[in-house]
Amino acid sequence: MTSVDLFVSPLGRVEGDLDVRVTITDGVVTSAWTEAAMFRGFEMILKGKDPQAGLIVTPRICGICGGSHLYKSCYALDTAWKTYVPPNATLVRNIAQACETLQSIPRYFYALFAVDLTNKNYAKSKLYDEAVRRFAPYVGTSYQSGVVLSNKPVEVYAIFGGQWPHSSFMVPGGVMSAPGLADVTRATAILNHWKDNWLEKQWLGCSIDRWMQIRTWDDMMAWVEENEAQYNSDCGFFIRYALDVGLHKYGAGVGNYLATGTYFEPSLYENPTVEGRNAALINRSGVYANGQFSEFDQARVSEDVTHSFYEGNRPLHPWEGETRPIDPEVGRKQGKYSWAKSPRYEVPDMGRVPLEVGPLARRVAAAAPGAAAHQDDDPLFLDMIQKLGPSVFVRQMARMHEGPKYFTWVMDWLARLELKESFYAKPVEPLSGKGFGSTEAARGALSDWIVLEDGKIENYQVVTPTAWNIGPRDSLEVRGPIEEALVGSPIVDQEDPVELGHVARSFDSCLVCTVHAYDGKTGRELSKFVVNGMV
Amino acid sequence: MTSVLWFQGGACSGNTMSFLNAEEPNVVDLIVDFGLEVLWHPSLGLELGNNAQKLFWDCARGERPLDVFVFEGTVMNGPNGTGRYDMFADRPMKDWVTDLANAASIVVAIGDCACWGGIPAADPNPTDSTGLQFHKRAKGGFLGADWRSKSGLPIINIPGCPAHPDWITQIIVALATGRAGDIALDDLHRPQTFFKTFTQTGCTRVQFFEYKQATMNFGEGTRTGCLFYEFGCRGPMTHSPCNRILWNRQSSKTRAGMPCLGCTEPEFPFFDLRKGTVFKTQKVSGVIPKEIPEGSDHLTYMAHASAARIAAPQWSKEDMFVV
Numbered sequence: 083m084t085s086v087d088l089f090v091s092p093l094g095r096v097e098g099d100l101d102v103r104v105t106i107t108d109g110v111v112t113s114a115w116t117e118a119a120m121f122r123g124f125e126m127i128l129k130g131k132d133p134q135a136g137l138i139v140t141p142r143i144c145g146i147c148g149g150s151h152l153y154k155s156c157y158a159l160d161t162a163w164k165t166y167v168p169p170n171a172t173l174v175r176n177i178a179q180a181c182e183t184l185q186s187i188p189r190y191f192y193a194l195f196a197v198d199l200t201n202k203n204y205a206k207s208k209l210y211d212e213a214v215r216r217f218a219p220y221v222g223t224s225y226q227s228g229v230v231l232s233n234k235p236v237e238v239y240a241i242f243g244g245q246w247p248h249s250s251f252m253v254p255g256g257v258m259s260a261p262g263l264a265d266v267t268r269a270t271a272i273l274n275h276w277k278d279n280w281l282e283k284q285w286l287g288c289s290i291d292r293w294m295q296i297r298t299w300d301d302m303m304a305w306v307e308e309n310e311a312q313y314n315s316d317c318g319f320f321i322r323y324a325l326d327v328g329l330h331k332y333g334a335g336v337g338n339y340l341a342t343g344t345y346f347e348p349s350l351y352e353n354p355t356v357e358g359r360n361a362a363l364i365n366r367s368g369v370y371a372n373g374q375f376s377e378f379d380q381a382r383v384s385e386d387v388t389h390s391f392y393e394g395n396r397p398l399h400p401w402e403g404e405t406r407p408i409d410p411e412v413g414r415k416q417g418k419y420s421w422a423k424s425p426r427y428e429v430p431d432m433g434r435v436p437l438e439v440g441p442l443a444r445r446v447a448a449a450a451p452g453a454a455a456h457q458d459d460d461p462l463f464l465d466m467i468q469k470l471g472p473s474v475f476v477r478q479m480a481r482m483h484e485g486p487k488y489f490t491w492v493m494d495w496l497a498r499l500e501l502k503e504s505f506y507a508k509p510v511e512p513l514s515g516k517g518f519g520s521t522e523a524a525r526g527a528l529s530d531w532i533v534l535e536d537g538k539i540e541n542y543q544v545v546t547p548t549a550w551n552i553g554p555r556d557s558l559e560v561r562g563p564i565e566e567a568l569v570g571s572p573i574v575d576q577e578d579p580v581e582l583g584h585v586a587r588s589f590d591s592c593l594v595c596t597v598h599a600y601d602g603k604t605g606r607e608l609s610k611f612v613v614n615g616m617v
Numbered sequence: 618m619t620s621v622l623w624f625q626g627g628a629c630s631g632n633t634m635s636f637l638n639a640e641e642p643n644v645v646d647l648i649v650d651f652g653l654e655v656l657w658h659p660s661l662g663l664e665l666g667n668n669a670q671k672l673f674w675d676c677a678r679g680e681r682p683l684d685v686f687v688f689e690g691t692v693m694n695g696p697n698g699t700g701r702y703d704m705f706a707d708r709p710m711k712d713w714v715t716d717l718a719n720a721a722s723i724v725v726a727i728g729d730c731a732c733w734g735g736i737p738a739a740d741p742n743p744t745d746s747t748g749l750q751f752h753k754r755a756k757g758g759f760l761g762a763d764w765r766s767k768s769g770l771p772i773i774n775i776p777g778c779p780a781h782p783d784w785i786t787q788i789i790v791a792l793a794t795g796r797a798g799d800i801a802l803d804d805l806h807r808p809q810t811f812f813k814t815f816t817q818t819g820c821t822r823v824q825f826f827e828y829k830q831a832t833m834n835f836g837e838g839t840r841t842g843c844l845f846y847e848f849g850c851r852g853p854m855t856h857s858p859c860n861r862i863l864w865n866r867q868s869s870k871t872r873a874g875m876p877c878l879g880c881t882e883p884e885f886p887f888f889d890l891r892k893g894t895v896f897k898t899q900k901v902s903g904v905i906p907k908e909i910p911e912g913s914d915h916l917t918y919m920a921h922a923s924a925a926r927i928a929a930p931q932w933s934k935e936d937m938f939v940v
Contacts, residue, residue, distance in 0.1 A: 090666035091707045092659075101704075119704040120693075122627050123743030127736070127890075135890040138878065142736045145631025145779060171836070189637060193661060219663065226645045233638040237865045244873030245864030246638075247631045248779055251875045253896070258835040258874040262940045265839075268867070407743070409696045410704070501940040506836025538892050583665060 084108060088576060091119075093586055100552070102582055106573050111582075114561070114568035116552050118422040121391065125405040128542040133159060133511070133534050136542060137250045140530065143544060148247040149182035149239060150523035151544075153344075158530040159254040160354040162517025165509040169348030171256030173495045174505065176345045176364075177269075178242050178252070179521060180488045180495075184235035184273075185246075186524035186590075187485045188280060192217065192228035195478065195587050199323065201580040209323045216316065224316050227284060234276035238269040238492075256506030263501060270496055273489065281485055287315025290486040298465045302479075317482065324475040328572075333474035333585040335567035336436055337467075339443035340427055340550065342378055342529055343367030344522040345491065347456040348498075356380060356518045364491070365522060366457050368447035369437065370464075371429045375450040380518050380529070382428040385545065389554040390423045397426060397434065397557070400531035401516060403543035424553035424562060425545050438563040439526030439550040440589055442472065442480040458487070474588040481524075481590065513537045523547055525590040551589045564589055619684045619793035622676055622717065623658040626703055626710045627737045627746050628690025631779035632728040633660050638865060639782035642790065651790050656683070670706045677716035685792055686721035688714065691730040691737045691746035692759040702744045711759065714749070718760060722768045723792055724749065725775060727785055732774040732805075733883040734758075740889040750774070750806065754883040770797065774806040778880035783862055784811050805883065807856070815911070816877045817852035819860030820869070821938075826853070828929035829922050838874020840938045846906065849898045851879035851887070853910035 084107070091101035103115040124143050128135055136155040141148035153175060160167060196217040204210050216224040236246035242259050243249035251258040261269075277290070286293050288311060296302050302321070305312055312318045324330060343363035346354075350362035360367050360377060367378035384397035391413040393406040410418070426434040437443070445463035453459035462483065466476050513536055520529035526547025533541040553562040561569070564586060571581045625633070637644055644661075647653045655661060657672055664672055675681035692711050693703040700709030718724045726749045729735035733753050737746040748758040750772040756762040758772075765771060775784050788808055791800055801809045817823060825832075825843035832842030844850035852860075852871055859869045859877070871877055876896055879885050888894035899907040901915070909918045 089707075092669060092705060093665050101707075120627065121702045121744060122693075122737045122746075124736070126741065126743040127739050131890040132892045132895040134895040135886075138886060138890065138895065139736060139739075142629050142631065142778065145629040145634045148629070148631060148634075168836075193637070197663060219661065220645050220648045229637065230640070230643045230645060233640065233865065236638065237867050240865035240867040240873075242873065244868050244870035244875050245859075247634050248880075249870065249873075249875060250878070251870070251873060253835055256836050258838045260836050260839045260874065262839070262938060407696070407702070409699070410701045411699070504836055506834060508834060578668070579666070 085112075086576065088579065090579065090582060093583060100586060102568070102586065104568060104582065106576065109573055111568050111571045111573060114565045115419055116422075116554065116562060116564050116586075117420045118548070118552060121407055121421045123405070123407065125542050125544060128539050131539050133162075133537065133539060134253070135539060136530065136532065137253065140544060141248050141250060143546070145247045146186065147182070147523035147525065147528065149178055149243070149249070150521050150528050152250060152252050153179045154519040154521040154528055154530050156252040156254060157354055157519030157521070158517040158532045159519070160517070161356050161519065162515035162532055162534055163254050163509045163511060164353070164355075164515075165255045166353055166507045167351065168256055168504045168507055169352065170499055170503050170505045172346050172348040172351060173499055174242050174257045174259065174261070175252055177492050177495050178239050179344060180492045181235040181239045182246065183524045184276075184485060184488055184492070185232050187481060188228045188285070189232035190524070190590050191478075191482065192225050194590070196225075196320075198580050198583050198587070201578070203574050203578070203580050204327045207323070207326050209319070209326055212319065213323055216319065224284060227280060228316070231276055231280045234272055237272050241265050241269050253506070255509040256504070258506070260505045261499065261501065266496055266499060266501070270493070273492060277489060281489060285316050285482070285485065287311035287313075287318060290490060293486050294490070297461055299462075299469045302462070321479070324478070329478070329584065330470055330473045330475040332571045332581070333477065333567045333588055334472045334570065335438050335563045337472060338371035338429070338435060338437050339446045340369050340378065340437035340439050340527055341365075341367050341444045341447035341522060342520040342527040343447070344520075350456070359520075361454070364456055364458060365444060366447050366450065366453065368450050369427065369429060370443075370446045370450070371432055371435065371437065376430055380520070380531075383529075383545065384426055384428070384434065385543075385549075386424040386426055386556040388424070388557040389418050390420055391418050392423065400529075400543035400545060401533055401541065403531065403541065405543070420554040422549045422553045424556045425550050426556055434556070434558075436553070436556070436560060436562050436566070437550065439547045440477065440480075441484055441524075441526075442467075442477045443526060444522055445480040445483065460487075474584050477588040511537075526550060618652050618654045620654045620656050620682060621685045621687060621789070622656045622683055622721070623687040623689065624705070624710070624713065624717070625659050626688065626690035626714065626731070627693050627744060628728070628730055630660065630689075632689045632785070633658070635779040635782050636785050639786045640866065642786055647786060647789070651793055653789070653793055656681075673706055673713065673717075677713065677720055679720050683717065683721045684723065685789065686717045686724045687727055687789075688724065688731045688749060689727045691734055691744070692749065693737075693744045693746050694759075695743070695745035698745075714759065718749070718764075718766065721766060723770055723773065723797065724766050725773045725788065725792070726750070727775050728780050729776050729778045729880060729885055732776040733885075735778060736886060739886055751883060754805070768797065771802075771806055773800065773802065773808065776807060776881045777857065778885060781859070781862065781864065784808070807881075811858050812856040812881065814856070814858055814861060815853060816855040816857045816859050816871070818858070820852055820871045821860075822871060825933060827925060828933040829925045830929060830933045832874070835874065837936070839872065840936045844871060844874070844876040845898065847898055848876040848896050849894070850876035851882075852877040854908055855879040855882055857881040
């Protein structure tokens, strides 16, 4: 038995600085440590500031999910201030938030993920030459249109929000804009152009309607073989290539999922409250753990900093949360190894456990029984994890599946805008209150907990999808979801461990929000062996 | 070929995302048509782990020529001057910045964080963040007031939160095609071609501004009135071409009814986001805006304002951009 420790710094292309430590035994990862390598202190900056400061500051936590930060930050204030939100404003917020995700889907796929499919690791696949032809960075036949056309959905964001990234146009009580006829026409035309030239023509090779008929894994395989256009589309090709090179065989993770849900049915959320949130959601919230569904409850969330570079020694609910950094050099002596905290969720009968968030978690939540008429009801990915098991491949497909779905929703919301009605209702601003706002950023559940006192922010805690997925071990020494997903990955070439990149990137983690890999068996400090044998 | 290395310090990737929105030229055109060689970029780079580290060290030691070093995000000095709040490729990012800035022919700071410190440097600046050659408006920053790159140029600042893709691509193309001499910088090292005009230049509500007609409510913001009087819009005091070249080819914050936050200026976020300062005009005696358009004074402003209010035609009090 040969065992080596690998330290990969930086892992790259995960947005922000991720380092990974892994132990590899006989060519398979047996333990992993993910290290977020940067701290910016945004929660500390927000303390004592104007209640609306989060609308300006939190989008700057992440330029990729900036619109998602704005969205949940705004709902945190809506719930704390007990505002009325006109239906038009809810529709505009939905449209903008969904357009940010529509941008992220191809941009993430081609620029961040598919590039690795051209790795020489896969040269023996008979589909390799075709993968290089399509996905090679900059010059691949699919790369350019996929990356460049991804700027189209955010043009729609700019029509409503002035610009993307980094607008702050959503405010408690509504939105700042009041779109006119030309804005709606233009937004519809831009999205149709994007659908015609990328989503249907290049990615699916079929109509959105045809794709949405897929309800099971067997349906999906039949779809690939149905005709040449689907077989040869980027989606059809990706499915065939992923199965050929084995992306469905590793990267399972914890197998337990959390979605906090997003997009509201306007008539059901005119007076946003924390309690009324789940029932008003279109993209459902929910927890799936140990094979059981349960309802999401924000009160069950806590953050653990046992292995994070912060002071404190007990898990705290975010309303009571603390952010007190310590020097990493001091922290390492206490067994700490990441700037990410470890969010955990109290699952009935299971205790506090790590949960995976992201597109796959959302798709699993969408398969829960009991969907209301306005809610997403989609059994496909529960079927896929039951038949195939979760993996790098399934996680990728969950992400891509959301493109056609959200596109259809945005078109519906655009059609429902009542241009002569109001987009904003001025709220009465209380001096104190508590709020909770949450959404699904492209990469998963993203939430704010705010406490207001004396007309100022007393406490502001942001729990990001990255923290959920990339967070380190907790006080019970339980690995975070990505650490767990790395375990079991085969490493073909230790000089170029592309499999580690696949697993981390399949979570599309965004480290500017919140990663290094260590030994899972003992928790000891690893030796200084680094990739390529450099010491 | 012009070699470009792009690093992110205390950054949110907003400038990178903005850069990917570029269309004329787009990011692929830059590589294919303009001969840029992107040695590595946090989102677009291919190498990981030690392969990446080797590339960085080759540049840092001058063994591989580096034409343009692009930096996004703040330089973090904390805690206690160690830089350990931002470790990258196994060493403090600030040490990479020192080495790579000194090795490169030209250094470009992209976005507010790299230019002035931006949001991470807002009070209480928990990470001891600063910009490459400025801290807020004070010259100095991480590299010092007198620092010059190998080509003799100071840091070229392309501010904004984020910087507009055209500002980034056009300056990088100018550098790549030997036009560095054509870039005139202002006293904050910003290219004048973009930052001489005001955000207000080209704003569709400028006629409301002229007649002192205020937007009184959000949600009507795209249609009626000017955001300067009540909602703290900084368009008349901010240098940027946001309304000349538009964002995402479609709009701008002020056109969409959002007050300009002044994000290309070193003071952003203004008033450190203190209570009562967000989306609210700061006033003297509850009436006169505390800050008035650049080059004016309060007396002249008040005279102009009262005349303008008297002169205001009926249409300037109505919804001009009706459905």
